[in-house]
Amino acid sequence: MAAQLPFPSEVGYLMPEENGTTTYLVPAPFSEAADLVRSVLRRAKLQITGELNISGHLSKSLLIRTAPCVILLASCSTDQSEAAAPTLSDAVFMPLHVVIASRGSVTEIHILKELPPVSSDRSQNDVLDGLKRAIREAIEEIGMRASLLG
Amino acid sequence: MIATTGEGQRYLLPVRFEKALKLLRSALTEMEVEVIQDLDAAKVLGAPLAVSTRARILLVDSPILLLEAIALDRASAVFLPLHILVADNGQETAISVGNAASAHNVRLPAGASGPISRLQSRIALALEGLSQQIARKNCLLGGE
Numbered sequence: 001m002a003a004q005l006p007f008p009s010e011v012g013y014l015m016p017e018e019n020g021t022t023t024y025l026v027p028a029p030f031s032e033a034a035d036l037v038r039s040v041l042r043r044a045k046l047q048i049t050g051e052l053n054i055s056g057h058l059s060k061s062l063l064i065r066t067a068p069c070v071i072l073l074a075s076c077s078t079d080q081s082e083a084a085a086p087t088l089s090d091a092v093f094m095p096l097h098v099v100i101a102s103r104g105s106v107t108e109i110h111i112l113k114e115l116p117p118v119s120s121d122r123s124q125n126d127v128l129d130g131l132k133r134a135i136r137e138a139i140e141e142i143g144m145r146a147s148l149l150g
Numbered sequence: 151m152i153a154t155t156g157e158g159q160r161y162l163l164p165v166r167f168e169k170a171l172k173l174l175r176s177a178l179t180e181m182e183v184e185v186i187q188d189l190d191a192a193k194v195l196g197a198p199l200a201v202s203t204r205a206r207i208l209l210v211d212s213p214i215l216l217l218e219a220i221a222l223d224r225a226s227a228v229f230l231p232l233h234i235l236v237a238d239n240g241q242e243t244a245i246s247v248g249n250a251a252s253a254h255n256v257r258l259p260a261g262a263s264g265p266i267s268r269l270q271s272r273i274a275l276a277l278e279g280l281s282q283q284i285a286r287k288n289c290l291l292g293g294e
Contacts, residue, residue: 057216062214076195092247094207110224
């Protein structure tokens with residue numbers, strides 16, 4: 001007969017931390033997928049405040065070639081920001097990174113997972129949660145969650 | 151002055167904004183930390199900060215640490231480059247180093263934890279060195 005193991009909480013184990021990112025797959029090559037991501041973010045009225053070409057940066061600095069990878073820096077639209085005054089804590093995390101990485105004929109999109117509140121300050125949570133939700137909803141228009149595809 | 155908050159580390163340097171930015175960039179360079187993007191916080195947030203008229207968000211990394219972090223999983227780039235917020239506070243400048251992973255107590259993608267922690271240590275050393283340098287200078291100017 002199998003021994004019954006105690007629940008982790010009964011023996012004082014810490015529950016494993018949650019994965020901090022969510023990955024989506026877009027069935028399109030890199031540059032096409034990158035255009036799609038830019039377009040859905042704009043349609044969701046999000047600001048793309050910058051782009052970081054990570055593979056280009058590594059190639060220039062270290063002379064190492066890696067598969068194409070860019071980070072879109074996404075933040076709230078002016079309307080959304082006006083609804084809740086930005087605080088120092090908002091600014092530390094913003095803009096959020098939307099990572100677009102080539103994986104052969106498909107493209108991976110990585111974003112920060114929607115997680116429990118960072119602080120008890122309601123306005124901060126509103127701004128950050130709203131931004132994370134808007135990014136997720138926009139990406140879900142074009143991509144399939146990788147965890148669902150196994 | 152250094153304070154650890156839920157979002158990361160905060161420093162208060164007793165120098166004006168423009169000078170603090172210049173000193174910070176030079177201290178980061180000495181620690182081989184690159185500023186790869188410098189953003190106007192008001193533009194990113196859509197409005198000026200509630201507590202400060204001027205603020206910049208510096209996106210910083212070290213290419214070798216970035217490569218190490220994304221080698222196994224490019225999801226690591228969700229957390230890198232790290233963000234440093236520099237905010238005008240009159241005679242002083244507030245500097246915050248963001249850490250989304252520790253603020254949310256989340257598991258980082260495979261291979262990201264070591265490089266991120268080493269990058270944070272370099273930034274902390276740069277800022278602590280800068281604080282001491284300013285304190286020593288102020289001491290000498292004050293004739294103490």
